[in-house]
Amino acid sequence: MEHPYLTGEHHQFRKSLRKFLEKEAYPFYEEWEENRIIPRSFWEKMGEQGYLCPDIEEKYGGSETDWGYSVVINEELERVGTGLIGIALHNDIVVPYLTSFGTDEQKERWLPHCVNGKTITAIAMTEPGTGSDLANIKTTARLEGDYYIVNGAKTFITNGIHADLVIVACKTDTEIRPKHKGVSLLVIERGHPGFSRGRKLDKVGLHCQDTAELYFEDCKVPRENLLGEEGKGFLYLMEKLQQERLLVAIGAQVASEEMLQDTIDYVKSREAFGKPVSQFQNTQFKIAEMATDVEMGRAFLDRLIGEHMLGENVVTKVSMAKWKLTEIARNIATQCMQLHGGYGYMEEYKIARRYRDIPVASIYAGTNDIMKTIIAKNLGL
Numbered sequence: 001m002e003h004p005y006l007t008g009e010h011h012q013f014r015k016s017l018r019k020f021l022e023k024e025a026y027p028f029y030e031e032w033e034e035n036r037i038i039p040r041s042f043w044e045k046m047g048e049q050g051y052l053c054p055d056i057e058e059k060y061g062g063s064e065t066d067w068g069y070s071v072v073i074n075e076e077l078e079r080v081g082t083g084l085i086g087i088a089l090h091n092d093i094v095v096p097y098l099t100s101f102g103t104d105e106q107k108e109r110w111l112p113h114c115v116n117g118k119t120i121t122a123i124a125m126t127e128p129g130t131g132s133d134l135a136n137i138k139t140t141a142r143l144e145g146d147y148y149i150v151n152g153a154k155t156f157i158t159n160g161i162h163a164d165l166v167i168v169a170c171k172t173d174t175e176i177r178p179k180h181k182g183v184s185l186l187v188i189e190r191g192h193p194g195f196s197r198g199r200k201l202d203k204v205g206l207h208c209q210d211t212a213e214l215y216f217e218d219c220k221v222p223r224e225n226l227l228g229e230e231g232k233g234f235l236y237l238m239e240k241l242q243q244e245r246l247l248v249a250i251g252a253q254v255a256s257e258e259m260l261q262d263t264i265d266y267v268k269s270r271e272a273f274g275k276p277v278s279q280f281q282n283t284q285f286k287i288a289e290m291a292t293d294v295e296m297g298r299a300f301l302d303r304l305i306g307e308h309m310l311g312e313n314v315v316t317k318v319s320m321a322k323w324k325l326t327e328i329a330r331n332i333a334t335q336c337m338q339l340h341g342g343y344g345y346m347e348e349y350k351i352a353r354r355y356r357d358i359p360v361a362s363i364y365a366g367t368n369d370i371m372k373t374i375i376a377k378n379l380g381l
């Protein structure tokens with residue numbers, strides 16, 4: 001049975017969300033891709049309907065739902081297109097830092113706006129000179145009186161242009177060893193002096209996803225915007241990266257399911273040499289292989305989501321799911337494009353966009369190579 005952790009209420013919620021997306025997202029997605037951005041008005045509509053951060057406490061505007069609702073939201077957004085991943089990042093990656101490590105005052109100040117869509121969030125770890133090697137970041141935050149003075153640059157930041165609130169990984173101690181003990185998280189807000197945005201980056205795929213460079217030049221950040229404790233930023237990142245990687249795995253699985261179904265429909269309708277393309281043995285074998293990968297991926301993923309919702313330690317398995325499911329999706333994109341023939345290379349067919357969008361899933365949230373180093377380490381190697 002698929003999604004064993006979902007109840008009738010989750011399924012009802014999925015129906016309403018799908019209806020909402022059919023009205024507010026599907027008809028506009030191509031336009032957003034062309035504009036290279038999703039309008040803020042869509043975020044606000046998501047907020048009005050309760051689709052942003054539903055798991056947050058009621059006193060901050062949320063509905064205190066379980067993570068099954070997040071799974072439904074992420075699956076349905078992925079069905080529209082991977083370019084909506086910035087919303088998943090807001091709901092299930094950035095805001096959880098605020099709920100887990102924020103003070104009551106910080107939560108009161110920020111969370112209600114994250115729920116209603118007026119505040120869009122981002123997380124900035126990666127720098128022009130370092131991505132995988134996070135302990136080596138160069139952005140510094142020096143405490144002077146009541147302010148941190150932040151200097152540095154970040155790149156590839158999802159929601160970078162829209163972001164009103166950015167959790168920025170900085171070095172508050174550049175001397176300490178091991179280096180990761182010098183990393184802290186600061187919440188930098190739109191309007192803080194010295195905070196500016198660079199280019200909106202031009203990507204191979206995910207065209208409507210807003211990805212940007214951020215700059216901090218003697219940026220003055222109030223001391224009370226420190227998230228959690230100084231020097232614990234790296235530990236916080238390692239804790240929260242699990243859910244981020246699980247989200248990427250969920251997105252990849254849904255993308256695989258979508259590409260496979262689209263291709264099954266296509267090969268049944270397209271004819272060559274007097275019969276449907278689905279009648280060739282090569283087509284059948286390719287589809288059979290992909291369907292097997294999709295089925296096995298779904299079984300592994302569903303078990304993993306269930307374990308994550310029970311709060312179990314899933315670090316190794318999440319790393320496995322992240323690399324394997326993104327690689328399966330990449331392979332499926334290639335095979336499905338081939339089975340579409342020339343039409344697969346045309347923008348009007350969904351497989352073309354999926355083919356462009358999927359490779360980055362092997363790169364962000366920790367590259368697949370990094371996933372394998374984690375697995376190997378946890379196997380005692």
Ligand SMILES: Cc1cc2nc3c(=O)[nH]c(=O)nc-3n(C[C@H](O)[C@H](O)[C@H](O)COP(=O)(O)OP(=O)(O)OC[C@H]3O[C@@H](n4cnc5c(N)ncnc54)[C@H](O)[C@@H]3O)c2cc1C
Nearest residue numbers: 123124125126130131132156157158363364365366367369
């Ligand atoms: C579309 C997009 C959105 C993104 N969104 C965000 C965001 O919101 N916030 C954010 O902070 N970052 C974001 N990133 C950055 C992303 O997380 C990094 O690109 C990623 O972590 C890899 O870092 P890097 O690009 O510096 O590659 P590098 O670290 O330079 O890696 C280059 C190559 O070396 C390999 N490599 C590195 N170290 C090892 C090792 N120890 N063993 C084996 N191989 C290794 C890598 O696997 C890779 O193949 C985004 C990136 C993209 C493309």
